[in-house]
Amino acid sequence: MDTSRIALVIDSCTDVPPADVERYGMYVVPLQVNYERESFLDKVTITPQQVYDRFSEEIPTTSTPTPAIAREVLQRVVDDGYEQAVIVTISSGLSATCELMRSITVGMPELDCCIVDTKNIGMGAGLVALAVARRLADGATLDDLRRDSERIVESTKVFFCVDTLEYLHKGGRIGNVTYAVGSLLDMRPVITCNEKGVYCTVAKAKGRRQSLKKAMRCAEEAAARYPRCTMAVVNGDAAAEAAEVKHELEQRVHNVDAWYEGQISPVLVVHTGPGLIGIGVCGA
Template sequence: MEKIALITDSTSDMTKETVGRYDVKILHYRIIYKDREFTDRINITPKYVYDNMDREIPTSSLPSIDEMESLFNSLQHQGYTHAIVITLSGGLTGILNGVKLVSENYPQIKTYIYDSKSISMGEGIIVEECAKLIKKGMNFDEIVSRLPALRKRLHLYFVVGTLEYLKKGGRIGKVAGTIAELLNIKPIVAIDTNDGKYFTYDKVRGRKKSLNRIVEIADSILKNKKCRMCVLHGCALEDSQKVYNQIKKHPNVVSASFGGDISPVAGVHSGPGLVGLVLFEEE
């Protein structure tokens, strides 16, 4: 009989309740300052990251090989026969290769690694939907075959306060930088599902217009689709709540959640001011 483990990383921004309900295993990114190191979502808060950005912008690192080895060793001892790993977009991280290398040391656990081509709760929703299929008793091969269809139902957009941190972190992808900053142009950022990198979905001038544009994009999707909705933020509580309150009123929003802060490691790369929207189409 199959015993399937579900693994993701700390950027998926899943609630502790959801992680506990489905026994999701989490691999944690690391946040590195010149004289100290933290483990994402364990001993550092988003507030700490933002409060210290004027003094030092830290770097980030993949979950350690030791943590991955420890997890797979634990799964082996618990009798797991299969593992599904859903990661942050491969266009933004190298975690897929790390997990692949470690999983090859455990051939008795059949492991499938899936690139979410998403971030935050975009990644998290795919994990949660996968968890539901495991709980229903669906077999490993059938679940794996359904993952691309889950990703196709996903819509994710965000705006940031400044492009400075995306540029410094090398995560800017196809998003134009310096000229946009000078002209106060605020891009609406999405992720290319082909290469998993950021691109400019649209651009407007000024913060207020960028938030209004997020709402307009949501309305255009919800016009034809019933969706679950989640809004998250990075040190932008008031703006994100306004966006959330506007979108949740739409009659085609079947459920709405306010996800709160994005993970500290994501905050390192986006900087303060991020407002993010995730819509997931209902079947």
């Protein structure tokens, strides 16, 4: 395929599977995982398992890519002969990565960029990136993507369940009352991103199994809005459970052109802890 006219740049938290990163020649800008004494590049110098292994010692923080690394990746795009690029990032409502990339491109007039704020996280953002990749492979221009990217974003949703609210609470993503009540009653939220790209609860259920059923129902309803769609099931140290969820969905959703699966990034592990199951749907 000839996608050489326009480069595709993503951030590491879009969670595009490595095989698809390679297939479409994507450039990846890594976010950071920060411990008290050292920092790591997401998916480059730290793995999800290493984050899990250190949870008992320290819960790290996360941050956007450094400006130097982001600029280095974009300079590599230019050095590889590109004059145009689509940059796909996780939600500006959850991270400053999108704004960082926007500010850096202002200082690189030699690279004409279309920046796509997915208003999503993890593989929700990844499904947007993959939809863009397919459009580029089909010959879309930068103007086409500027016109179509909002539709792609609006047609994409992710629903996820966590095994504990502890990490969302410590990261400031949920309040004290929600955390206390949810933990006491074992009420599990099904979380998505709203139209502003920030976390919101779309359903609640008592216990793990019921929350997963509600997440699957949400995904099934989202997929039913489109003639055809792509879907993803991702996990945080819960591969066997994710495989069961995917198998159930395959029996119930019959308009799926492609399935994706994998582990969430170390940065997302920090905010969700072990046991996450995420289901993404893209109707573009």
